[in-house]
Amino acid sequence: MNFTPELPFDGGRVRPxxxxxxxxxxxxxQHPEIPGQHVPDNKDNLTRMVDLSVQMAATQRGMMWLLxxxxxxxxxxxxxxxxxxxxxxxxxxMLRVDGLPQLSAEHRAAALNTCLEFMSGKYHLRNFxxxxxxxxxxxxxxxxxxxxxxxxxxxxDGWRTGTETFADVVQFHKLLDVAKPVPxxxxxxxxxxxxxxxxxxxxxxxxxx
Amino acid sequence: MNWNFSAxxxxxxxxxxxxxxxxxxxxxSVQEQVDHLPRLAMSVSAQALDELRRMAMRFETREAAFxxxxxMYDKQLVARIGIQKINWMQxxxxxxxxxxxxxxxxxxxxxxxxxxxFIFDELNLHRLEMRxxxxxxxxxxxxxxxxxxxxxxxxxxxxxxxxxxNMAVWSLLSSDRSA
Numbered sequence: 001m002n003f004t005p006e007l008p009f010d011g012g013r014v015r016p017x018x019x020x021x022x023x024x025x026x027x028x029x030q031h032p033e034i035p036g037q038h039v040p041d042n043k044d045n046l047t048r049m050v051d052l053s054v055q056m057a058a059t060q061r062g063m064m065w066l067l068x069x070x071x072x073x074x075x076x077x078x079x080x081x082x083x084x085x086x087x088x089x090x091x092x093x094m095l096r097v098d099g100l101p102q103l104s105a106e107h108r109a110a111a112l113n114t115c116l117e118f119m120s121g122k123y124h125l126r127n128f129x130x131x132x133x134x135x136x137x138x139x140x141x142x143x144x145x146x147x148x149x150x151x152x153x154x155x156x157d158g159w160r161t162g163t164e165t166f167a168d169v170v171q172f173h174k175l176l177d178v179a180k181p182v183p184x185x186x187x188x189x190x191x192x193x194x195x196x197x198x199x200x201x202x203x204x205x206x207x208x209x
Numbered sequence: 210m211n212w213n214f215s216a217x218x219x220x221x222x223x224x225x226x227x228x229x230x231x232x233x234x235x236x237x238s239v240q241e242q243v244d245h246l247p248r249l250a251m252s253v254s255a256q257a258l259d260e261l262r263r264m265a266m267r268f269e270t271r272e273a274a275f276x277x278x279x280x281m282y283d284k285q286l287v288a289r290i291g292i293q294k295i296n297w298m299q300x301x302x303x304x305x306x307x308x309x310x311x312x313x314x315x316x317x318x319x320x321x322x323x324x325x326x327f328i329f330d331e332l333n334l335h336r337l338e339m340r341x342x343x344x345x346x347x348x349x350x351x352x353x354x355x356x357x358x359x360x361x362x363x364x365x366x367x368x369x370x371x372x373x374x375n376m377a378v379w380s381l382l383s384s385d386r387s388a
Contacts, residue, residue, distance in 0.1 A: 090367060127365045127373075153361025153378050157336050160299045168336060173364050 001179035004065060007118055012082055014065035014117050020048045020154070021066055024077040033098055035135035036161030043054075060088045067099065067111045068200060073136040078103040081115045091180065092127035093119060105143050116174070126176040133159045134167040141170065149174045210332060212274065216323035219287070219316070221276040221348065224270065226261040229277060234285040242307050244286040245345035264291075269293060275305075278312075278320055287311045292325060292337070306348075314354055321355050327334040329383040334341045336382055340366070343375040352379045356386070 004016035017025070026048045030039060037053035040046070049064075056062035062084040079099030086093040095116065097108050119125045130149055132141055145151075149172035158169035211351035213222040216235060224233070232259035237243055240250040267273035275291030287309045292302040312320075330335050341348055343362050354358070357379040 092363075092365065129363075151361075152363050155336075155338070155360055155378065156302070156358065156380055157382055157384075158361065160297070160335075171361070175364055 002054075004053065004063055005118065006196075007065070008112050009114040011069075011107050012069040013075065014067050014111050014115060016057075016065060017050045017080075019047060020047065021050065021051055021077070021100075023068065025049065026082070028080060028098055028100060029079070031100055033136055034133050035167050036159070036165070046122065054128070055102050056086075057082075060086055060123070062086050062093075063115075065111075065115060065195075067097070067103070067107070069103070069107050078107065079111070081111050083115065083119060086125075088123065090127070090155070091125050092129065093125055094131065095130040096130065107141065109143055109147055111112070120176055121180070124178075124181045126178055128174045128176075129173045130174075132170040134170070141172075145175070146170045174182060214323060214327065215281065216321075217319035218281045219320050220279050220281050220322070221290070221323065224261055224275060224277050225263055226258070226265055229261060229286075229338055230254060230257045230314075232277070233260060233289065236289060236309055239309075242309065245252055245341045245348045246305065247367070249370075249376055263313045267293065271297070276324070284365070285311075287316070289318070290320070291329060292334075295332075295334070300334045301338065301383070302332075304337050304339040306339075310364055314351055316357060317351055325381065325386065329386065334381060334383070338378055338380040340372075340376040340378050342369075343377045345377070349377060349379065355381070357381045358385070 001057045002016060006013060007017040016184050017119075020045050026040065029046075053064035053179060054064075056064065060102070062082065065081045065084075066077055067079040067081055070076050075112045077100075079097060082098070083093045084096065095112060097112055099108055116128050119128075128149075130144055132144065151170060152173045153171045155171060157166035160168045161167050187209040213220070215221070231254070234251055234254045237257065237260070237305070240252045241251055251260075264275045266358070272295055273291060273293035274295075275289055275293075277286055278288040278290055279286050288306060290304070290306040294300040308317075314336060325337070328337055338341055338360075339348075339357065340363070349359070358381070360378040360380055363376050363378060366376040367374050
């Protein structure tokens with residue numbers, strides 16, 4: 001089963017990872033965006049990463065997409081978008097984009113927004129966080145604010161970059177002003193499920209007890 | 210490593226599952242003592258036993274450590290203070306406390322330095338943070354007086370009583386102590 005959809009955005013697409021993408025992932029990780037991030041010297045763990053991307057999505061812990069720029073059948077991998085620390089009950093997740101140097105700000109923002117909108121529509125998430133770590137490109141902060149994120153907290157020495165070195169983490173959040181879904185069991189509200197007393201047309205419940 | 214230690218007129222020890230239930234229940238069944246987490250106060254004593262078992266399991270995996278703070282002489286439980294979400298890679302942890310009415314700033318100034326020393330010197334962690342419900346003025350004032358720095362407010366972090374709750378973040382670094 002595939003829980004990670006392919007989604008188009010203006011100028012490219014995001015799509016789920018496959019084992020054929022190990023080389024592309026290896027190339028992305030040769031250009032770590034985050035200070036202190038280890039550069040892998042072999043591809044062994046990247047195969048495992050593809051497995052994990054499927055497992056994370058299936059268990060609603062996270063989701064990972066490969067970010068491609070281009071059109072039709074001419075796409076070039078330029079990065080990846082990740083949702084992690086997904087808290088389904090709290091309707092929130094953290095987002096992250098890792099890009100190759102050639103990934104433009106426009107494509108980065110478009111891919112980020114596309115994934116955000118998908119997770120909002122499909123899973124009703126309404127709180128999206130993004131951590132910018134001191135040492136990353138300063139322009140990312142502006143990009144995030146242009147995407148509707150607000151700076152909420154600066155976590156001092158929140159990211160370890162070496163044995164005894166640390167970097168501040170600037171945490172942004174974007175809250176969507178949408179109504180929360182009303183919790184209900186299978187068969188309640190507009191989902192008839194196996195409740196045979198429930199009418200398809202009666203979205204407000206009712207039916208014989 | 211000895212996880213039990215004393216601090217002035219108080220002793221701090223790891224809980225014992227089959228003997229601390231009543232005292233823990235008495236502490237955590239008062240709503241105003243857990244409001245800042247935020248959490249509903251315990252309403253049946255079995256919850257204390259469940260919490261003690263949970264603490265033991267989390268300690269075994271070194272994911273968390275909670276200390277019961279007792280008076281040195283009367284052995285009355287006055288607080289539970291602990292660290293959780295210990296991240297051994299990032300050398301960070303989250304502080305959590307439930308304080309009885311008997312613990313105010315003077316008592317915390319006696320207790321907390323011993324805990325901080327243990328966390329920073331024995332466990333070699335670097336960053337200690339507390340996340341608490343925005344507007345928990347009494348606790349935020351205590352943190353400020355203990356040397357914590359306010360870092361901001363993370364919005365809509367938990368659902369509590371049908372409302373999204375913002376969490377204020379305060380932190381203390383190992384390097385703050387020598388500053």
